Amino acid sequence: MKLFKYIFALIAFALYNEVYSQNNKLSESMHESGKIYVFLGVVLIILAGLFVYLFILEKKIKKLEKNK
Amino acid sequence: MKQNWWKYVTIILLVYTFFFSFYIPLKPGIQNTSTEELFKGPNNAIVVYGYNTKFIQEQPPKVFIQFEDDTKICAFTTTVLDEKKIAFDIEIPDSTPYKLAHLVIQYADNYIFSPNAFRIKGTAKGKITSTCPEHNSSDSTQVVTFPNREILNETIRNLMFHVPMWFVMMFLMAISLVNSIRFLNSPKPIYDVIARNAVKVGVVFALLGIATGSLWARYTWGHWWVDDTKLNGAAITTLVYFAYLILRNSIQEEQLQQKIAAVYNIFAFVILIVMLMILPRMHDSLHPGNGGNPAFSSYDLDNTLRMVFYPAVLGWIGLSAWILNLRIRIDKLKNN
Numbered sequence: 001m002k003l004f005k006y007i008f009a010l011i012a013f014a015l016y017n018e019v020y021s022q023n024n025k026l027s028e029s030m031h032e033s034g035k036i037y038v039f040l041g042v043v044l045i046i047l048a049g050l051f052v053y054l055f056i057l058e059k060k061i062k063k064l065e066k067n068k
Numbered sequence: 069m070k071q072n073w074w075k076y077v078t079i080i081l082l083v084y085t086f087f088f089s090f091y092i093p094l095k096p097g098i099q100n101t102s103t104e105e106l107f108k109g110p111n112n113a114i115v116v117y118g119y120n121t122k123f124i125q126e127q128p129p130k131v132f133i134q135f136e137d138d139t140k141i142c143a144f145t146t147t148v149l150d151e152k153k154i155a156f157d158i159e160i161p162d163s164t165p166y167k168l169a170h171l172v173i174q175y176a177d178n179y180i181f182s183p184n185a186f187r188i189k190g191t192a193k194g195k196i197t198s199t200c201p202e203h204n205s206s207d208s209t210q211v212v213t214f215p216n217r218e219i220l221n222e223t224i225r226n227l228m229f230h231v232p233m234w235f236v237m238m239f240l241m242a243i244s245l246v247n248s249i250r251f252l253n254s255p256k257p258i259y260d261v262i263a264r265n266a267v268k269v270g271v272v273f274a275l276l277g278i279a280t281g282s283l284w285a286r287y288t289w290g291h292w293w294v295d296d297t298k299l300n301g302a303a304i305t306t307l308v309y310f311a312y313l314i315l316r317n318s319i320q321e322e323q324l325q326q327k328i329a330a331v332y333n334i335f336a337f338v339i340l341i342v343m344l345m346i347l348p349r350m351h352d353s354l355h356p357g358n359g360g361n362p363a364f365s366s367y368d369l370d371n372t373l374r375m376v377f378y379p380a381v382l383g384w385i386g387l388s389a390w391i392l393n394l395r396i397r398i399d400k401l402k403n404n
Contacts, residue, residue, distance in 0.1 A: 033222070034119055034216075035221050036222040039226055042284060046233070057391075
């Protein structure tokens, strides 16, 4: 359930960013230096997604090990 | 060791992908200009901000604007303010019939082109002749660089991360389809295990593709989600495969579950083909490199991108196959 808390926090942060994005620093810096931070964000999303997935897999394996 | 060689190949390919997609610089380009309008007559002190450029005063860059029919007008003075900034003065003849002008800067071995950088104010019906000597427009940059495109800029590197997510998804769904057909031919449980787990891993990669695409869309198209054939097709495909997983879990009897899931999977793959491969080719999309073969048109991929893109696709497919391999082994343990 901890995972859902993190995901919820991320969504809340994204919404907050959207609402206050008129003159916020994150939105501005995303457009700076040829949008390199957008690329960075994409790479981080992929890595984070894969790691979360691996953690979920690990939990499943642990359950299997306990049952045996 | 012998069985696992492809896992080592995967590691090498992905390290190569990450290294080069971060390391290779972008071609010099034009970030913006101090004005977007040019008036008839002399226009003074127009400042151009370059990206990744190295302007030097000793070799002053040649600045000219180019119209749609290749008529060129040269700037009569050019001043280098610093490495990334130049100012120029230009005179537009009164009889200029054009509305839009491209900006071209030539310095050292570089040829920077910014399409439709200026609007010309005022209308006229006349003809003008080039005031520039013929330039050779060949780009002879020796350094290995990624192309610098309008709007895309640095995010062209997403080609090595966002695009392979969809290749991986199609690869996994194809594996799932093959195993579903094999299961219908001869109902061995192992085929069903492979088909099910391939869909589970494929859905993860589809979600990653949607999330990365969404972030990119926010800062290039302006919204998290836009009405685009590819986006909606991808979303529908993902939902269809979610439905596959839900359908499986909703049937209690095991043999019935496996059979119905296998049949549904064949239809799901047909929808994938239609949504991701046929419809995007029939409609225009906002995606870079559209109107034709998505992501593979020769115009949009230059050789430097190819050099990193193909290993990246193989690397990500290898990684997905690795995860699938682990999942299948877990399921086998579960059933024993």
